[in-house]
Amino acid sequence: MKLTATKVDKAKPRDKAFKLSDGDGMFLLVSPKGGRAWRLKYRIHGKEKQLALGTYPDVSLKLARERRADARKAIAAGIDPSAQKQAEKRAQNAADTFEAVAREWIDARSGEWGKSNRHQVTRRLERDAFPWIGTTKVHELEPPEVLRMLRRTESRGAIETAHRVKQLVGQVMRFAVATGRAQRDPTADLAGALKTKRAQHHASITNPAEIGPLLRVIDSYEGQFVTRCALQLAPLVFVRPGELRKAEWVEFDLDAAEWRIPAERMKMNAPHIVPLSVQAVAVLRELEPLTGRGRYVFPGARSADRPMSENTLNAALRRLGYDKDQLTAHGLRSMASTLLNEQGWNRDAIERQLAHAERDNVRAAYNYAEHLDERRRMMQVWADYLAGLKRGANVTPIESASDV
Numbered sequence: 334m335k336l337t338a339t340k341v342d343k344a345k346p347r348d349k350a351f352k353l354s355d356g357d358g359m360f361l362l363v364s365p366k367g368g369r370a371w372r373l374k375y376r377i378h379g380k381e382k383q384l385a386l387g388t389y390p391d392v393s394l395k396l397a398r399e400r401r402a403d404a405r406k407a408i409a410a411g412i413d414p415s416a417q418k419q420a421e422k423r424a425q426n427a428a429d430t431f432e433a434v435a436r437e438w439i440d441a442r443s444g445e446w447g448k449s450n451r452h453q454v455t456r457r458l459e460r461d462a463f464p465w466i467g468t469t470k471v472h473e474l475e476p477p478e479v480l481r482m483l484r485r486t487e488s489r490g491a492i493e494t495a496h497r498v499k500q501l502v503g504q505v506m507r508f509a510v511a512t513g514r515a516q517r518d519p520t521a522d523l524a525g526a527l528k529t530k531r532a533q534h535h536a537s538i539t540n541p542a543e544i545g546p547l548l549r550v551i552d553s554y555e556g557q558f559v560t561r562c563a564l565q566l567a568p569l570v571f572v573r574p575g576e577l578r579k580a581e582w583v584e585f586d587l588d589a590a591e592w593r594i595p596a597e598r599m600k601m602n603a604p605h606i607v608p609l610s611v612q613a614v615a616v617l618r619e620l621e622p623l624t625g626r627g628r629y630v631f632p633g634a635r636s637a638d639r640p641m642s643e644n645t646l647n648a649a650l651r652r653l654g655y656d657k658d659q660l661t662a663h664g665l666r667s668m669a670s671t672l673l674n675e676q677g678w679n680r681d682a683i684e685r686q687l688a689h690a691e692r693d694n695v696r697a698a699y700n701y702a703e704h705l706d707e708r709r710r711m712m713q714v715w716a717d718y719l720a721g722l723k724r725g726a727n728v729t730p731i732e733s734a735s736d737v
Contacts, residue, residue, distance in 0.1 A: 336394070338395075341394050342390075344363050346364065346366060347365065349364060349365060352372075354392070356402060357405065359398070370388045371385070371387050372384070372386065375414075376409075380598075382413070407699070412603065429507065430471070431469050431502075432458075432468065432470060432476060435458055435501075435505045456677070457501060461486045461494065462501070462502060466479065466482050471509040471514050472516060474515070474519050479499075479519050479523065480523055480526055483499055484525075487527065487528055489680045490674055494675045499523060499527065503518050507684055534564075535663035535664040535667055535669050538660055538662050544668065545723055545724075547660070548719060548723040551653065552723070554651035554652075554653060558620075559623070559631050560649050561649075562620045562631070563578065563645070563646060567631055567662060568669065568719060568726055569612055569613040569716050569719070570607050570613060570712075571666055571686050572605075572607060572666075573689070576600075576605075578631040578646070579640045580594075581628055582621075582625055587609070587618065590614055591606060607686075608713075610715070612720060679704065681704060682711060686711070686712070
């Protein structure tokens with residue numbers, strides 16, 4: 334006999350669980366503690382199974398019957414309603430992961446962003462967030478898990494990027510809160526947890542919007558031609574100002590697009606290879622007729638037997654309108670290092686090209702040709718990026734090693 338709403342409502346618990354049948358395999362299971370749950374017994378593919386239809390009173394007798402009817406239709410079509418329910422639950426859970434919510438947030442904001450900005454935000458999250466927290470449900474994401482993820486970015490020296498990723502995660506989480514999938518933003522508890530930006534010992538420009546004007550004003554420099562060429566070459570080679578101004582023609586193979594600096598001229602007392610981009614070779618080819626017969630690529634203004642003065646490049650920058658708190662010649666190295674790290678290039682390749690000392694003593698005695706193929710590609714991609722900024726083009730972020 335079919336159940337009635339009254340009979341269901343008045344069902345009292347007993348010492349043992351019991352069932353009240355409503356027919357067609359559906360029954361109300363009453364537990365000794367008074368819980369009442371709807372169940373559907375059915376057979377499919379030769380197996381007997383049960384499907385949970387909900388608990389009473391949240392699910393009324395009428396709603397339970399509707400769910401039974403839907404399940405019966407699925408069974409008649411050869412579909413297991415239990416498997417279907419699990420698949421739907423998995424799909425819903427997938428929609429609530431950090432990566433799924435983040436991509437939804439990006440799509441929601443895309444109308445406000447340009448193509449380049451969307452690409453940069455997506456790449457940052459794909460590189461620094463999704464691999465570590467992408468599969469975590471947004472309502473389960475806790476501050477320690479976010480901090481562990483951010484520490485990975487810090488560990489490669491990209492302090493600014495770590496702060497930017499933290500901001501992006503916070504924006505995604507606030508979107509999750511607004512759409513009812515999370516209760517709070519865990520990044521709110523991370524104030525002061527990240528390292529502060531390292532002090533800039535050498536003033537630098539790292540904002541792409543400011544780099545283009547810098548390169549154009551360098552091209553317009555009206556002082557010594559040799560000085561202008563040195564300023565044009567400096568952003569393309571990453572060497573220290575002392576290594577640049579003392580460069581000797583014998584160290585260059587322009588046909589092979591390579592500059593080999595001997596160990597005695599390097600701060601770390603190890604030979605150093607500088608792959609030359611097409612743009613760097615062009616600067617040197619233009620200068621070669623003037624200074625190519627002498628020893629130094631950038632001879633001093635008073636004597637070709639001496640290299641350019643150590644104050645020449647900074648004095649030229651002052652003449653171009655950049656004071657010492659805005660930019661130094663050494664800061665052109667920081668410009669490259671910051672942006673290349675931010676864009677995800679291999680940190681070891683960047684450090685090798687900067688000829689930095691290896692902090693890990695085990696790896697201190699490095700092969701000066703290590704990562705050379707990657708460095709060649711990196712130097713050309715960087716030069717092309719600068720050329721785009723100089724033209725005033727809305728260039729996309731620098732292609733990283735992970736893009737190929």
